[in-house]
Amino acid sequence: MLISYNWLQSYFKKKLPPAEEVAERLAFSFAEVEGLEKKNGDTILDVKVLPDRACYALSHMGVAGEAAALCEIEADFPQSRAPRVSRGTRIVSVRNEEPTLCTRYTARAIENISVEPSPAWLRERLEAIGQRSINNIVDATNFVMFDTGQPLHAFDADKVRGGIIIRKAKIGERMKTLDGKELSLDVHALVIADDEGPLALAGVKGGARAEVTKDTRAVILEAASFNASMVRRASEKFGIKTESSRRFENRLSAELALEGSDACAELIQRMQSGVHFGKLIDRYPKKEKKxxxxxxxxxxxxxxxxxxxxxxxxxxxxxxxxxxxxxxxxxxxxxxxxxxxxxxxxxxxxxxxxxxxxxxIPETQLPAVSDSPSINKRLFYEDKIRDLLVAEGFSEVLTSSFAAHGDIAIEKPLASDKAFCRRDLWTNFHHALIKNYSNVPLLESEEIKQFEIGKVFTTKREHLALIIGCMPVKKSVSDTVHKVEKIFGVPLRGKFCGGDNVYECTI
Missing domain, CATH: 3.30.56.10 (Phenylalanyl-tRNA Synthetase; Chain B, domain 1)
Structure with a gap:
């Protein structure tokens, strides 16, 4: 994430150390800083926030908290206040049909607004971190997202028909995104909709139908919490990666939604006088526990x-x-x-x-090993067998542990020919032997010699088995079997499969 040094400084009354020193401290104890860039009187830090800390650190406020701890300087995080509700302002109707996928949804109407270019300080903040300034309303939502980590969205209230509905998309529904991309939705997509259809792909991208333009006079401000896996799947399916989806994919606390909404409303009020705020609608059925x-x-x-x-x-x-x-x-x-x-x-x-x-943390000598490590007999004999067979000109193959038939059924098989655990090695091995023999001319050889060591599964038990095979069929593996028996010092209680060219036994 790109972090503005000047933006960070706004959280501190005391002067921060130089950007280079802040970057060094962050890199040593928080996250890698991949670069520093001087830009219009500011320094931009490219901080590589890893997924384990993305829940709080994909924001200037989160990185400022880290800077405060590492530089031992007190930070001052202002508490946003909910704006005063204006009498007569519309109240947004919200119905959440998917509370497990949208754990919290807040909406408030903001009327008597004027959509215009953002003030210079706001444009500079966003442009410093590579974001394009659009207008004062959209910029306010983006600023708060990069500030607090909470994504927000503004709908043109006059273009919304009826109330806001959080629901699964219907088969055949389509939506045009803000950047003009046509989406064909299905029942796995979560959308923010009104009575006419989808307004946004939840947590990923807004739709063009309720876009905020220069003619907009009222908006519905959304701040919500969406299921991380759902957002990730939708983002991948439709090939849309946004700053919003990036944050939701890493799971955010639902508690941030109200803070983000209040911060954005306060910012809009600060930029424009005479703005009217409606009652906050907060659908939060299952609150997060402390x-x-x-x-x-x-x-x-x-x-x-x-x-x-x-x-x-x-x-x-x-x-x-x-x-x-x-x-x-x-x-x-x-x-x-x-x-x-x-x-x-x-x-x-x-x-x-x-x-x-x-x-x-001091360097500590590891304790000496008092006992000699014991030899794993199974692995020892497996390696002895492998060495022998490779020396005899055999190649090891690995076939699937699943088969079309067997004694142990798979509860959720990947395919009909993988519905059971294999009861022997022969079932899959001989198919591999035949296929490999068909490539003999390419190998400039006259025969194929292969073996496999693997587990098989029966109703009695799971055990390790060995199978040795060669082609053409007239060939025999009897001599090789006798050499393997010498390794164990006892006869192998196996069987030839269909001829003297394939032999399988338990080891």
Whole structure:
């Protein structure tokens, strides 16, 4: 993600270290910084945010929190306030038919707006990170997304027919996206619709029918939380990758939706006077539970190999703005809603470690191995057999463990010819032998010699088997079987399959 140094500085009253030093600290303890670029009095950091931290760090606010912790400078994150509702402003009707795919949906009408170019500061913020300024309303939604991490969308309220419906698309429905792409939808796609049809592909892309233009006088502001897997599948299916889908794919807390909506409404109010706000509609049937994890002080010390004091641990967690209280020999840490990456003790060990400095972990000599390792007899004999057969001119093949017939059925087979676990090696092996023999002229040889070692499955048990084969049929593998018997020192209790050229046994 591209991060503006000047944008980061807006969260701090105290001057941040130079961009190069901030980048170095981020790279060492947070995420790789792939580049720095000076641009119009700003420095742009290209931060490679990995999926485990994308839930909170695909935003300037998230990276600012990391900078605050690593540079030990207090950050000031302003709390957005919900705008005052204006009497007489329309109330948006919202019906959510898919609460498992859309866990939260907020909408509010904003009337008496004027769509015009954004103020210079807003254009500069967006253009600094490679985003094109469109108009003040669209830019406000984009700014808040890059600021807080919460995607938003604005519909032209006068182009919406009836209420907002979150539902699965119907067979045969079509939608034209904002960039002019025609989509043919199916029942697996989640859409934001009105009484006439789809308005947007949920979490991925808005539709052209309710696009905000210079003639727009009222909008419906959407801030929602969508299922990550659903958004990823839709994005892949339709070949549409957006900044919005990128964030939803990495799973966001539903708690961010209201914060994003309030922040965007406040920004629009700041840019224009006389704007009227409608009542916020919030469909949030199953609220996220507050999360806390008990972290053992001893576990932290043992895991890091550092004899940290409780005071050092508490200080590290405080730098990350993680509320904590002591309970005996445990630290009970509360995870902020956006920190979906913090779910178990090990996660907090990592957080403490990277803040106190992983370079502090001492080098430790590994303990000497007291016992000689034992030889795995099965692997030993498998290798002996392989060495012998390869020396005899045989090639090893690997065939499928599934077959059309067998004793053990597969609950959800991939195909009809893979409906069972194989009961022997012969079933698939002889097909491979025949196919390989047909390529003898290409190999400039007169025969094919192959073997396979693999598991077979019967109602009695699962066991390892060996099969040796050669073509043409008049050839025999009897001599080779006797050589394998010498390895074990006992006769092989197997059988020839259809002739002397193929032999299978249990090993």
């Amino acid at each position: 999360r806390s994890v008990s972290v053992s002080v001893k576990f932290v010390r043992d895991a890091l190999g550092l004899q940290l004091s409780e005071k050092e641990m508490l200080a590290a967690l405080a730098r990350l703005a993680l509320p904590v209280r002591k309970r005996g020999d445990f630290l009970v840490v509360s995870s902020p809603p956006e920190r979906l990456d913090l779910v178990r003790q090990e996660d907090f060990v990592e957080e403490i470690g990277r803040i106190v400095g992983l370079e502090r």
